[in-house]
Amino acid sequence: MSEAGNKPKKPRVNVRRPDVMEHVAAEVAIHFHSTIVEKLRDRGGKITVGNTTVLLAEQFGFCYGVERAIDLAYASRRVFPENRIFLIGEIIHNPDVNRHLREMDIVSLPWQELDSSYDDLTKDDVVIVPAFGAPTLFMNKVEERGCYVVDTTCGDVMKVWRRVRGYAKDGVTSIIHGKSNHEETRATASRALGEEGNGNYLIVLTLSDTDYVCNYIINGGDRVEFLEKFSDNVSTNFDPDLHLRQIGIANQTTMLKSETEEIQRRLQKAIIDRDGNGGAFQMFDTICGATQERQDALFEMLRKPMDLLLVIGGYNSSNTAHLVEIAEPELPTFFIRSAACITSLDEIIHYDLHHKEEKISNYSRLFSDERAVTLGITAGASCPNNLIEETLIKIFELRGIKREELVGA
Numbered sequence: 001m002s003e004a005g006n007k008p009k010k011p012r013v014n015v016r017r018p019d020v021m022e023h024v025a026a027e028v029a030i031h032f033h034s035t036i037v038e039k040l041r042d043r044g045g046k047i048t049v050g051n052t053t054v055l056l057a058e059q060f061g062f063c064y065g066v067e068r069a070i071d072l073a074y075a076s077r078r079v080f081p082e083n084r085i086f087l088i089g090e091i092i093h094n095p096d097v098n099r100h101l102r103e104m105d106i107v108s109l110p111w112q113e114l115d116s117s118y119d120d121l122t123k124d125d126v127v128i129v130p131a132f133g134a135p136t137l138f139m140n141k142v143e144e145r146g147c148y149v150v151d152t153t154c155g156d157v158m159k160v161w162r163r164v165r166g167y168a169k170d171g172v173t174s175i176i177h178g179k180s181n182h183e184e185t186r187a188t189a190s191r192a193l194g195e196e197g198n199g200n201y202l203i204v205l206t207l208s209d210t211d212y213v214c215n216y217i218i219n220g221g222d223r224v225e226f227l228e229k230f231s232d233n234v235s236t237n238f239d240p241d242l243h244l245r246q247i248g249i250a251n252q253t254t255m256l257k258s259e260t261e262e263i264q265r266r267l268q269k270a271i272i273d274r275d276g277n278g279g280a281f282q283m284f285d286t287i288c289g290a291t292q293e294r295q296d297a298l299f300e301m302l303r304k305p306m307d308l309l310l311v312i313g314g315y316n317s318s319n320t321a322h323l324v325e326i327a328e329p330e331l332p333t334f335f336i337r338s339a340a341c342i343t344s345l346d347e348i349i350h351y352d353l354h355h356k357e358e359k360i361s362n363y364s365r366l367f368s369d370e371r372a373v374t375l376g377i378t379a380g381a382s383c384p385n386n387l388i389e390e391t392l393i394k395i396f397e398l399r400g401i402k403r404e405e406l407v408g409a
């Protein structure tokens, strides 16, 4: 059935034609590939030149979902060379990738609000749905306008949607561990309303949110205060006195696995404390394989001695931010967008997750002195290899090692 209801929708376009994909593969490789990074990965992720060693995590960078989304976006331009092409929000959270799409004249539409720009869409326009998916309201609108839809939603995200729709069908409220201002969480929340629109959801982000909900489950509480606290993070008709009776957990695919597990554990315990059994609790681990692999690879890398870690990715990338959170307690960790953030021997521009701002730190100790240094590098699922390569080269250049020496090493 169409998400817009029973109205027949325009068939999805197959942009993955072999003749198209051959060109797309070549274009994508030119924009995002790195021979140096591939070589380093094949050699076990360690390179030493002079007194500088760089370690690369075993799993890093583009995941299968991101690769597919980028391929489909590039293919859309080839299949529809003359049409206007729009994208709901960003294809992924990486400014470099998004710049390439803008250069192909793929125009971003707002994703937080269905504004009047959607009313201007025509049946000749192409609308790309990003890897995170889009809320049903947006999908319905695009279908209603009769546009060609190129849906790049990742299969792992759609798995979560199937789960929360199932909860809605069974009268179970979805408790979604995620960031309420993240595209994927908004898209998932809209599916938690179910096919009939009468499902319910509650989005929790932190352990302290979870404890508040657990306390309400066990002891009840101030309904008005609850609704004020979660005002933007609950379904329209959510009533904590009614809709915490039966709960099912799902999560944004890119959350920190350990935190999601703790949230599941606390909510399950609250239901058991209230009911004497866990019958009114369901859960399903919806962290995606790629996120888990990158987190596991970082834990493994942190066992090795390193002086500092660079985590490369877009500042609004959830899975990248969690890599930073994992490493921060262990060693000096810098969340950078690209090589340009390492401005000189003295400075790194990086994103401070806690204050949500970019700041400058002085690290001359590591870059300018003569002692041997080991740096670790990892990158989020939306970070292309060419950005990792540029960072690698910049580090070695600052340490007095020329690009040619690095390539020949």
Ligand code: SF4
Pocket: 063, 064, 065, 066, 131, 154, 155, 156, 157, 253, 254, 288, 289, 290, 291, 319, 381
């Ligand atoms: S991070 Fe996971 S859910 Fe997101 S696109 Fe990649 S594989 Fe899919």
